Amino acid sequence: MATKLPKVPVVIVGMGWMGGIIAAELAKAGIKTVGLERGKRRKTEDYFMVHDELRYALRYDLMQDLSRESITFRNTSKMTALPMRTHGSFLLGEGVGGSGVHWNGQNYRFLPYDFQIRTKTIERYGAKKIPDGMQLQDWGITYDELEPYFDKYEKMAGISGDKGQNPMVGKRSADFPVGPMKKTPGIKLFEEAAKKLGYHPYMVPSANLADNYTNPDGISRAACQYCGFCERFGCEYGAKSDPVVTVLPVAEKTGNFELRDLSNVMEVLHTGGRATGVRYINTLTGEEFEQPADVVVLTSYALHNVRLLLLSKLGKPYDPSTGTGVIGRNYAYQVNGGGAQAIYEDREFNLFAGAGALGSCIDDFNGDNFDHSNLPFLHGANIRYTQAGFRPIQTNPTPAGTPKWGKEFKKQSLHYYNRILTIGVQGSSLPWRHHYLDLDPTYKDVYGRPLLRITYDFEDQDREMIKFMATKTIAIANEMKATKTQASNTISNYDIVPYQSTHNTGGAVMGTDPGNSATNTHMQMWDAENVFVIGANAFTHNSGYNPTGTLGALAYRAAEGITKYMQQGKGMIG
Amino acid sequence: MPTTPNKDSKPMSRRAFLRNSGLALGGVVLGGAFGTAIWKDREEQPQEAPPGASQTPAASGSYQDALMFFNQEQFRLTEAAVERIYPEDEHGPGAKKLGVAYYIDHQLAGNWGSNTKDYMMGPFSPGEATQGYQGRLTRASMFLIGLNGLKDYSQKTYGKAFPELEEAEQDEVLKAFEKGDKVKLNGTDAPSFFKNLRTFTLEGVYADPMYGGNKDMQGWKMRNYPGNQMSYYDQIEKDGLVKLEPKSLRDHMA
Ligand SMILES: Cc1cc2nc3c(=O)[nH]c(=O)nc-3n(C[C@H](O)[C@H](O)[C@H](O)COP(=O)(O)OP(=O)(O)OC[C@H]3O[C@@H](n4cnc5c(N)ncnc54)[C@H](O)[C@@H]3O)c2cc1C
Ligand code: SF4
Numbered sequence A: 001m002a003t004k005l006p007k008v009p010v011v012i013v014g015m016g017w018m019g020g021i022i023a024a025e026l027a028k029a030g031i032k033t034v035g036l037e038r039g040k041r042r043k044t045e046d047y048f049m050v051h052d053e054l055r056y057a058l059r060y061d062l063m064q065d066l067s068r069e070s071i072t073f074r075n076t077s078k079m080t081a082l083p084m085r086t087h088g089s090f091l092l093g094e095g096v097g098g099s100g101v102h103w104n105g106q107n108y109r110f111l112p113y114d115f116q117i118r119t120k121t122i123e124r125y126g127a128k129k130i131p132d133g134m135q136l137q138d139w140g141i142t143y144d145e146l147e148p149y150f151d152k153y154e155k156m157a158g159i160s161g162d163k164g165q166n167p168m169v170g171k172r173s174a175d176f177p178v179g180p181m182k183k184t185p186g187i188k189l190f191e192e193a194a195k196k197l198g199y200h201p202y203m204v205p206s207a208n209l210a211d212n213y214t215n216p217d218g219i220s221r222a223a224c225q226y227c228g229f230c231e232r233f234g235c236e237y238g239a240k241s242d243p244v245v246t247v248l249p250v251a252e253k254t255g256n257f258e259l260r261d262l263s264n265v266m267e268v269l270h271t272g273g274r275a276t277g278v279r280y281i282n283t284l285t286g287e288e289f290e291q292p293a294d295v296v297v298l299t300s301y302a303l304h305n306v307r308l309l310l311l312s313k314l315g316k317p318y319d320p321s322t323g324t325g326v327i328g329r330n331y332a333y334q335v336n337g338g339g340a341q342a343i344y345e346d347r348e349f350n351l352f353a354g355a356g357a358l359g360s361c362i363d364d365f366n367g368d369n370f371d372h373s374n375l376p377f378l379h380g381a382n383i384r385y386t387q388a389g390f391r392p393i394q395t396n397p398t399p400a401g402t403p404k405w406g407k408e409f410k411k412q413s414l415h416y417y418n419r420i421l422t423i424g425v426q427g428s429s430l431p432w433r434h435h436y437l438d439l440d441p442t443y444k445d446v447y448g449r450p451l452l453r454i455t456y457d458f459e460d461q462d463r464e465m466i467k468f469m470a471t472k473t474i475a476i477a478n479e480m481k482a483t484k485t486q487a488s489n490t491i492s493n494y495d496i497v498p499y500q501s502t503h504n505t506g507g508a509v510m511g512t513d514p515g516n517s518a519t520n521t522h523m524q525m526w527d528a529e530n531v532f533v534i535g536a537n538a539f540t541h542n543s544g545y546n547p548t549g550t551l552g553a554l555a556y557r558a559a560e561g562i563t564k565y566m567q568q569g570k571g572m573i574g
Numbered sequence B: 001m002p003t004t005p006n007k008d009s010k011p012m013s014r015r016a017f018l019r020n021s022g023l024a025l026g027g028v029v030l031g032g033a034f035g036t037a038i039w040k041d042r043e044e045q046p047q048e049a050p051p052g053a054s055q056t057p058a059a060s061g062s063y064q065d066a067l068m069f070f071n072q073e074q075f076r077l078t079e080a081a082v083e084r085i086y087p088e089d090e091h092g093p094g095a096k097k098l099g100v101a102y103y104i105d106h107q108l109a110g111n112w113g114s115n116t117k118d119y120m121m122g123p124f125s126p127g128e129a130t131q132g133y134q135g136r137l138t139r140a141s142m143f144l145i146g147l148n149g150l151k152d153y154s155q156k157t158y159g160k161a162f163p164e165l166e167e168a169e170q171d172e173v174l175k176a177f178e179k180g181d182k183v184k185l186n187g188t189d190a191p192s193f194f195k196n197l198r199t200f201t202l203e204g205v206y207a208d209p210m211y212g213g214n215k216d217m218q219g220w221k222m223r224n225y226p227g228n229q230m231s232y233y234d235q236i237e238k239d240g241l242v243k244l245e246p247k248s249l250r251d252h253m254a
Helices: A017-028 A053-056 A117-125 A143-157 A187-194 A247-253 A301-312 A407-416 A460-478 A548-568 B016-022 B031-043 B070-083 B100-109 B139-158 B167-179 B192-207 B215-222
Strands: A010-014 A033-036 A072-076 A256-259 A263-271 A275-281 A288-297 A331-334 A340-343 A360-361 A383-388 A420-427 A436-444 A450-455 A484-487 A503-506 A528-533
Touching: A010 A017, A010 A548, A017 A033, A017 A247, A017 A256, A017 A548, A033 A053, A033 A288, A053 B192, A072 A436, A143 A548, A187 A360, A187 A383, A187 A420, A187 A436, A187 A460, A247 A256, A263 A288, A263 A301, A263 A528, A275 A528, A275 B070, A288 A301, A288 A436, A288 A548, A301 A436, A301 A450, A331 A436, A340 A460, A383 A460, A420 A460, A460 A484, B016 B070, B070 B100, B070 B139, B070 B167, B070 B192, B100 B139, B100 B192, B139 B192, B167 B192, B192 B215
Parallel strands: A010 A033, A010 A288, A033 A256, A072 A450, A288 A528
Antiparallel strands: A263 A275, A275 A288, A331 A503, A340 A420, A340 A484, A360 A383, A383 A420, A436 A450
16 A cells, blocks of 8 residues: 655656756745655765776666666567667666766757748648658747747756857857867867868757856856766766756755655556646655645656556557557657768877767758758758767777777777767657557566557658768768768668667657647646646657757746646646 | 866866866855865875786786686686687787686676666567567576587587687687577577677776776777876867876776
């Protein structure tokens, strides 16, 4: 039997970036909240021994314990989904701060095109341009409406970037709060090459602080040291913006916020279209609790939010055979591939150094910044050169054709360690009727409840996009004064094994029509107005960017929505 | 405007970092100020690698060079196999001298060997390659089955134990495992074993020496990898390769 706890105004499920932002904003507004996090607490001191590639990058020290819960995956509904037995394609976070602790910090705003993707595509190319089965839909909000929240989030996190307006992206109301990161010789080569080709390179907006910074909440943090242990690691300087060193201390300081770690939420309790609270288990003791609340906020990561909704039987599950229902709809990911390499015999770079969000990029082939009239795909990709720090176990670059082991492998991998610069592609991922999330019929978590099942594959749209991008990356590499260059221009099927990105999107998307969205644009559920589902689950498609900058803006806006809802006590927030 | 933490051109010492980043450390509200304790601790440490850092591995005689998982035969097989993956050459020691077989022994004895953080519930079915490894065996069991396979295959093909074969013959055996068509293993497949063998070897060559391989950081030295440094603030913009004396995590323990 679950112990019933005293009721609280708001319970927040998951203490990553989304949970942290909501907790801070509600606490500042004087609203009492409880935050439940199934992993453990973390602080900067924990990273005393963090420069350990094996422990953090390859033994997944900061990531979800898959022995308790994983996901299952299949490329198509004709296959039997099987469990992801070890971490691969994406690295789910666990513990206070969530994936916000071990992320890179590459911080973008989605393009104005993204938010009105359906309308703008039809406007420019006609409705026939959208292929059968592609469920392109507007987000229900415009870039301009979201701009003030981008600004708010970026000031909180101290996003570091170039001054001035970049012509390829949405209009900014203010400069980045911190100037750009330092430029490495590789970054300069990329920039010069891109400029020579007439493109518009800019420094990747970075959540690794380029300078010491005090944010509007009064949080002061030190500058990034380019330590080279960033993605998959926690920052020992607090220089990487993460929830633990930014929003959570602000929430805790108000006295309005209580964080309970080791608390795994099992379901949202509800009756008659209203949530009454959540049920959770203490992962150490196995004790069960019921936490009643006026409002339930799910911030447990896109995939986990969707699973919690399905397990709780909240909202109508998506049915791919009819295209109806909303929970599980429009799952999308990120399409990477088509990268090019510039190989140097005459010089070496200090590639062991770097930071997660250190790099330069172009958006000339992202979104609808280029004409798709004669192209067999929609949207595009951010093309970038980044220097995140090459650690030696995982980074053994060799020219194409080199054996994978033995004398020649050793020789070449030692020789080329600091001699290869890679131009990467971060491609958009558009939604299809047959890409979706549901509950697996066979595989269970440690409590005997179904795992989430992902049905997803790359499509011709993606293969064509990558083929196109490869012509651009190799052109840039060819201008980078290298001895030789090489590129790959194909991707086959989505494979759960190699790491690609932790950018899982969709599954409970936002919008204006309850027929094709689970929530309104405050991420408030149509089917249960006191439930807010906040995360990349809200994206109707994924752009050619990392998601968190856009998520941050949406979270600040949702926090306003929740506050309003608390004041008015009922109804959908307009 | 806050100042940048370090504008000196010389490599930044921990003390300099402390001084220059005073803003974050000087009693400001919250956030990054949590880190203060770390910086204090680190201030007292030696700057240089400890004496003996460049000695040969045999001479350094670490207490970790003992077995917690393999028997002697398994150990020798592993040593011989990893040396072919990453052989000694004019650049420096191979996997054997770097202690990689000890590294693997220690890993298989622990959590990674018994897949404690992996999803290990059934039912088990092979699936497609895009769905990843779906075997029911732990890494430790799989490795032992693979070693047995190496032993049997070498006996059958060359009439000798794997460690006694010529290098070229050893390479042929490993190639057969990598490819898999001529080798049958009980409960797993040869390419999966080979993949683990290769991955474990690279880990043992390049992981922090505290794990038992990468003896005296010689894996790192061969490729000018500086290991665990506090900061590259002063090197990040530099042209040309900057050579730094490598540091290991032990350098953090005052
Ligand atoms: C290696 C890596 C690199 C990345 N790099 C970038 C980047 O450069 N740029 C970018 O924009 N994005 C990046 N990301 C993505 C970014 O980390 C996520 O977009 C962001 O963290 C999402 O925030 P969230 O709050 O939705 O989820 P999370 O930060 O994952 O937080 C969710 C939290 O909820 C908890 N939780 C889950 N289920 C339950 C439950 N049932 N009960 C209680 N608690 C629960 C989890 O333990 C977790 O702590 C990266 C991610 C990874 C893993
Ligand atoms: S690279 Fe910078 S932000 Fe990233 S962990 Fe190192 S010091 Fe922190």
